[in-house]
Amino acid sequence: MIDPRGMTIGQAAQAAAARWPRAPLFCAPPDPGRAWDPEGRELTQEAVAEAAAALAERLAAAGYGRGHRAALDLENRPEHLVWKLALAALGISCVPINPDLRPAEVAYILADSDPQLCVAAPNRRAALAEAIALGEGRALIAPDEPPPPAPARPRPGAPAPEDEASVIYTSGTTGKPKGCLLSHEYELELGRWYLTCGGLMAMTEGERLYNPLPLFHVNAGILSLTAMMLSGGCQIQPARFSRGAWWRDIRACRASIAHYLGVVIPALMAAEPSEDERAHALRFMVGAGVEPTLHAPAEARFGVPLIEVWGMTEMCRIIAANEEPRRIDTRAFGRPRPGLEARVVDDDDRDVPPGEPGEMVLRHSADAPRRGFFSGYLNKPEATAEAWRGGWFHTGDTVRMEPDGTLIFVDRKKNIIRRSGENIAAAEVEACLLEHPDVAQAAALAAPDPIRDEEVFAAVVLKPGRAADADMARRLFDWCMARMAYYKAPGWVLFMDALPVTGTQKVRKHDILPPGASPEALAGAIDLRAAKKR
Template sequence: MYTVFSVFAATADAAAFKPSLCIPARPDHGYFPDGVELSYGDIARQVCALRDQYRASGFGHGHRACLLLENRPDFIVHWLALNGLGVSIVPINPAYRAAEIEYLIAHAEPDLIVTLHDQKELQKALTGAVPVLEVSGDDLGASVTQIPLARRPPPRTCEPGSETEAALLYTSGTTARPKGCILTNEYVVSTGRWYVSHGGEATYHAGAERLYSPLPLFHMAGLTLTPIAMMLTGGCLILPERFNAKLAWRDIVSCRATVLHYLGVIVAALLAQPETPDEKAHALRFSMGVGANPEQRARARERFGIPFVEGWGMTETGRSPFNTVEPRHLETNTIGRSVPGLEMIVLDADGNTLPPGTVGELCVRHSEATPRRGFFSGYLKDPVATEQAWRGGWFHTGDSTWQHADGAIVFVDRLKHLVRRAGENISAAEIEAVLTTSPLVKQAAVVAARDPIRDEEVAAFIVINDGAAASRALAQDIFHFCRKRLAPFKLPAWIAFVGELPLTSTNKIQKHTLLGPDKDPQAHPDMIDLRQEKTNAIRQSN
């Protein structure tokens, strides 16, 4: 039996003076502007003090706490303190608008919300039913003096263990509302352990690695892959506030990073930057991640002098395959192979195994005897969706793949109606639901448009209500309507006004015909480009 806290505590006991967390310097930061490096002992002392305070306020095994703490060190400290008591965390994306936060709170039913001061969108969403703890976010929780008393039933008397819920992460699906994935301590720890187990060009050395992870802590990879990998190996997590292509190499060099975790958008952004001496002066040995195509990986390896090891992952599965076993087929989007503990197969729509070279759906499991071991425990309050995803004893990923004759699996595309923007999964149905509440919109269909930097962008095809005239000004009005209701990264970057949407005989929208196979928005004659407006909205929200 183990927990995230017990894994951290074991490393802290054995290596109290080793570096655990490094924050790059940022003069404009509201926290640690000069940067800071914290040891396992530094963090452990504050974690244990906070844990005692939470316990004294009545929080414990079976409770949930929302964390709206951005990518600050306080997030890690509060998470470990709460986990040590058996309290599950529910990270909140700081870009969320009030309506999105309100839904999350209502669905997750947290017992506490831990937040930075002056979070305006959260304040709009609060009803007073959930206690709120405001923290400074710049002192490892040292300024916490009074934690609100727990209002819900007392915690369970049994000790938390590997099957205890550790986190509830919300992931976009094909429905209008995000699903809450229940993640246990076993899921979190085994995901981190799996991440450092691949070897080859992605070999980790105990006590020696410094992992630069420019990923948000409300994501599966940012929460479970990289932090747990460092806890398990006694390494140091380098945690910037967010990815910044102009500053990334400076951070990597000054923080002495040895490993970089990437998303496709990160590789593309680094390649788009002018050459700098830092990109040759780094100490990186390799980079591993998801979403970079073969051409990007080849260019990045040549320019930056390290391998970029491609993999695949999603919140429901946790553990991720990576392409480290020869032959690696680097000319394709090869993501790895089926191995004990993460069996992968390519199936057709009827659940039949497909021969090599044939595109089908990627399905995964732990093993035939224990298919769900180490995976998510289910979608909160949605057992039907959970069982549908696990039909036939395999988890159906919704991603299309094919297999080489030697077993290597190649990623093709997503089967689900998702827009994969800069590592964010955006639900098309969620945006459509907002669009159709506008008095200007009669019908709407949202699809993924190709984007050279962000992988994909949001494109909306809209049938306007009678009386409205199609124009750029109308597109901007609809954009601003969405801006009040959606996180900026979800906003439409392209809008096209159409007379009608193409329908099947059963009245389903034929989305694949809207942009065509190339997904090129600029090839559509009526497409209105709102990318600059979206960029401005994102900047203003930061």
């Protein structure tokens, strides 16, 4: 493994290419229905480095460099990796775009991050152009087009480890997503930390890691990709998760590690048993959100341990249940190790007794609490300060800490709905519904879902004279689908005469749908889940 401490991403990529020039770094498995590389393709460390160097030369000649930003809407294509490394080599920050976002949502990200250049795959160009048209004019090119002249001069000097390498947008509890500023040092430390977890996650050179998650997220775009680059390994990157392709790809591409989210395991368990699901070379799978009742049966059926981990964009160090006993009958996700300290606190930031629920707060150490964390929220210094109050980062997750230090997930303290691995701000859904001319009040909350972990549940109060029926529910659904990413639209709608509120007029969401209660048992709840499609 290459120790990247003190390096920039560009320096680490060059070192990896020099050490393992012929080793594959990125693999697109065969997929006849995919718009790119339908027959599959592998790129070596050397090939990626050469393509990134040539692209960086073209960008530098056009005047792009340190301190600039570029927005990438390239899906899970190999071009994303080449562009990411070319940008990093010049000190240009990468702003990856979720292709499921609607134009208005992308327009917000572009206005907030102010990229000097936007790059889109051919099938994404029209959508990104529409988003650009909603705001200030920005240069838009295809990944193989020559860049236009940069609109401003770059900062002098070579990139440094502490420089910004990415802006990753996460759902904010107040509605609009927040841009997490990630440095070169952060991204390389994320990969190094992953490689050194040890235990059941012990890795060697040349691992082949199957990751069906999107490259615009930290998991596939930074965590596993950087780890593979630093260890001579290969990331196997399908277009997205497919139950039918999962075991076929893993077997054909000789994967030794696989990443999952909670939605993956129930989907695989619901499939008919196949020969491929036991004829693989996986040593372990890494993910989060497996239902405790499914954990042991899945390990027994597939013959591979499922290692539950916890992480978030703001922190480059995952916590992993990679040592026995793992307590797979609970939502345990491991214990902190040197380089990461954790406490469980109440609303006044006082420690709660062992075994009691509270918010998990984290830091590197007393001397350097923010080492290995994000650099802050873009354009939101107040939000950054609030998250770091008292010198500890407040995760917004409610956990229990057992006497032996084991952390067990309980719930999200923040007003966030987590559907199939996507974080959805309830406030964003509520704001969209309230813009509809027929809506007087709206509350969005998480409803349990057997496949997707959670689903968006919307309680709606209509203006006088409006019909509270299935047709109205579908109109509200279509309204949201036209304005937000498909996964944010309500999967359930319940019409109410009034929302229950506290004495200070805060909505009592637990009175609408009690924790753990199924919407299917709620009279009047309208199920729209089947209509939620990309």
